[in-house]
Structure formats: C-alpha cells, structure tokens
Amino acid sequence: MSSLRHAENKSLWVVRELGLPAIVRTCVSCRTDRHHATGKIRVNANGKQLDVWLLVGCARCDRTSKIPVHERVHVSALDHDRLVRFEHNDPAVVRELVHAQPRLDWTGTWELETDLSFYDVEKADQPLDVFVRFELPAPIRVEKLLTEGFGLSRPAVKRLVDSGRIRLPLAPDARARADFTFQSSGPNSHAPGPSGSSEK
Template sequence: MLSWVVRRTRLPLLSLRCLDCRSESATTGEGRFRVNANGKLLDVWLLVRCVSCDRTSKLTVHERAPVSSVDPVRLDGYHGNDPDLVAAVLLDPLLARRGRFALDWRGAWRLDTAPVRADATWPVQVEVVFADPVPVRPDRLIAEHLGLTRAEVPRRVKCDVSLRRPTTTGFNFLVMAEAAVRG
C-alpha cells in the first residue's frame, strides 16, 4: 500500500471583499491578533490584510467574552501571535461562517507521495492522509498525480469516497491496471 499525504504549505488566502478597493482576496500575512480588554470583558480579532490595497480588517474571534471564559494558554497565544493558533483560528469553519468568507487553497498545499513503481503489482492500493484540512477533489488529486485524465479516473479507480466531492478527511483508493479496464 502506498501512502500519500496532503500538507498545507502556507495559510490559504481568504475570499473576502475589501471595503476600499472591492478586491476579493485577503491574507493573514504573518498572522496577528488584536486583543482588547474592557474591564472583565475581552475582544479578540484576527487581523487580515487586503492583497490589493493593504487595508487591514478584523475578523472577530471573541466578542465581549468574560476574561475568565478564555483559556489562559490560548490567551497567551493571542498576545504572542502564536502561528499555530493563527492557523487553528483561521481554519475553524465557524469563524468562516461568522466572518462570511471562504478559504482559497490554490497554491497553499502540496501532495507528498512515493511514486508508483513501473513493476508494481496491479491493482495498486493507495491511502490518502490529510495532515491539514485542505479540501481537495479526489478525482483531481488522483488524475494529476497519476497522469490520468479526469475521465479515466472513474474507470480505473475504485474509491471509498465520492470522487467529485471535495474532502478534508483521509480516504483509500485502488488503481486498476490499464489492461484490466479494457479487458
């Protein structure tokens, strides 16, 4: 069995309309939080920057939350702009829904694989593991890496998930030999 791993190479861009220039693309840059305390209440924002005009906007992480309700380790991460915490907050689907943005993963991930050997015994079984929740369509991933057309993929591949729906969870597939498909 071969193992393929999908990894994030950088944080994805955000599909978020800029209020100044109407561009649709924003980035977290190096990842910064803004923390504001008002008495015993806390506001935390993730700062994002427009790729076109450099305008900074805020995505609400916590709004008027009692300081005692925020984990002290997490609060230290907000103050220290912890890169892992920036990634965790940005990849949280609840934040995307509240902030009304989508993530643009183009160019933000890679596939680590071992090549299929020419003398491999057919059919070849492959396990795909996601190190990060990168949404990819299995048919595109398989076609691109194996050098197949997307039309060939359903004929030559048996998969335990829908080939045409993006997934962020691991899956297995079986690649049939070309001769077995024709015969």
C-alpha cells in the same frame, strides 16, 4: 512488472500544506474579496472584558481589517493558556482561526507528495492500496488527486475508474478533505473496493 518503491504494494499520498488559505471577504476600501492572515491577533482589554480579533490584510490594497474572535468576553471566561497564545500570536492559533472562517479560497495552499516514481497504474498487473492523508482540510476534487498522483490526464483517470481499475470510496468529482483509502487493481483483480471517509 511495475517496480514499486514502497513495501507490499501499498502507497502513502500526503496532501502537504504550503500555506494558509485566503479569506473571502470584501475589502471596504477597494472591494477586493481576498484577504490573507497577517499572523497577528489583537487583544484589547477594557476592565475585565476582552476583545480578540484576527488581523487580516487585503490582497490588493493591503488594508488591515479585524475579524472578531471574542467580543466583550469576561477575562475569566477564557482559558489562561489560550489567552497567552492569543497575546503571543501563536501560529497554530492563527491557523486555527483562519480555518474556522466560513469562506476560504484554498488555491495554491497544497501539494501532493507520493512515493510512486516507478508505478504505472495503466500497466500494473497487481493491486495497489493507496492511503491519502490530509495535512490540511482543503476540499480537493478526487479526480485532481488522481491526475497528480498518477501523472495521468483526466480522460485516462476517468477510463480507469469506469473500467474498475481504480476503485474509489467516493465519486471522482467529489471534494475530499479527510483521509481516505482507494485501490488500483490489476486487470483480472476482483478484490472488494476500499473504504474511507471524506467530506464534499
């Protein structure tokens, strides 16, 4: 029988954030299309009107560019506390503004932490409910999470999914970015599949 370090055959997998994603936009100097947040937000006042920009640096030539957040907005239209956070380069606001960009590259921004050091999904004789929690909205292929979480190859994961040993609420090739639950069942288990939420 497999030995589990977690209680009641339940496991928590956490997609941990390692850093902010790269912003995909073309540099006007070197034409590279990857930029990284500098951690700075610039606020410029012109009378009662404000401009707010997120400052980003080119990954190749380090040229600084400005991404508009607010343009010619009246000072009264902005929440005072949020304006103060802009002015102080609040890291949480920088993160929010980066995540709001339309095109992002999430490569190298996450790692998967699990408590399955002694669990062998291919030999387990009892069900295991796995809850996957995301600390960041990175779109990650479900198959990638399974290969990393169980330490298996892609063919092994496909075999276990096809045989019903791993029961998923979405397709293995779907990209999840929100919390979901799945089940690894024993060879004779007929428990109903789990439910969860995801975004492709």
